[in-house]
Amino acid sequence: MVRVYDKFQDIVQSIRQSSRTYPHPQHCEVPHLPRRPSHSSRIGPGTGLNISRTRAASPRGRSFWRRSLAISRRLLSVGTPLMAYLMTMSLWMKRTMKLMMMHQKKMFHAYPDLLEVVVEQSNLYAIQCDTNKPLNITTKELEQFMGTAVYMSLFGLPGTRMFWNKATRVSQVADTMALNRWEFIKKSLHFNNNNQVRQGENVDLLHKIRPLVTHLTLKLQTIPMGEKLAVDEQMVPFKGRNRLKPYLPSKPKRWGYKILILAGSDGVPAQF
Structure with missing residues (x-):
């Protein structure tokens, strides 16, 4: 993390030094906006083509464009560190996503038997809820669901449906799986059979995720301490x-x- 911060400081410093060569917005002259004809004129005899009065031709329109040009120059002068920060964060997110996807693939290959248990129990739970709506999920589809869930955690959008919305659509998620299918898998995701819950004094409070805990415990015991x-x-x-x-x-x-x-x-x- 310290290396990333030092690299970010170097990028910001280099961009600040390069931005000193640009003139200040106060010394920039606003170009003259040509005045369009305010009256209707005909182009060619009998053509019927007219040039009507436009908003830019009016004094109010010219003042609007002058203010927009001044604001753009101000943003250009003070927004260089901000752009450097956004570019650095974009590169950091791309690298982080790439590393997380690599670890995700390694996890899929390291725990194939655990994925099969999740697939079996999820299909069983969907049938227990409604026999007319089976889940029929496969191991490959479960990997896609988990990959999209990890990818979505890096964006931090307020709702999961925003990844499929037109305004905030993320193609890496929306193109992988449909929204209704993703929500159905999320609703039916299970790790253990609910009909085998122990009651009384021997109740297991972690029954829902007991196969996951047992599997991870056995895997951690193989690592030398x-x-x-x-x-x-x-x-x-x-x-x-x-x-x-x-x-x-x-x-x-x-x-x-x-x-x-x-x-x-x-x-x-x-x-x-």
Whole structure:
């Protein structure tokens, strides 16, 4: 992160030095706008083509264009650091998206059996809800759904439907999957069978995601642990309704799940 910030400062400094060669907007002369004829005139005998009075020909129209030109020059003079920031953030987002997509592909290849469990349980839950509306999701379609979900998290739009809206459409998401299909998969996504919930004293509060937790725990045990280990808590931000969600006012993320993690000096968790 420090390297990215230093690179951003170098880009801003170079653009500021190059922008000093441009004249200040106060020293720029506003070009004369030619006055169009205010009266109707005929072009050629008997052609019937007329030039009517336009808005730019009136004094009010000329003042509007002069103000627009002055505002554009002011934005050009003060907006150079802003443009550099936007360009840098655009490059950072592209690189971040590329890295996240690469890690996403590696995860798909590392956990093929887990994806099959999610596909099986999601199809089962859709049939349990309505037998006339089966989900019939495949592993490839589940990978597309998860990839679009990760891609959507980088944009931060207020609603998921905005990715398919004409005004705020994101082609990487909208071209991959239809909106109704994406929402149906999101509604039916499940990791465990609801009919096998234990009741009484042996109730499992993590029954919904128990296969996911078990699979990740077994995978983490295959990673060799270092000499220096520490147990620390980590917050998973969440504002939904759940009995496992505590409220910790002293934390940066006050609402969410508190997880105790055993990790080494390299930051890789060994157990949770």
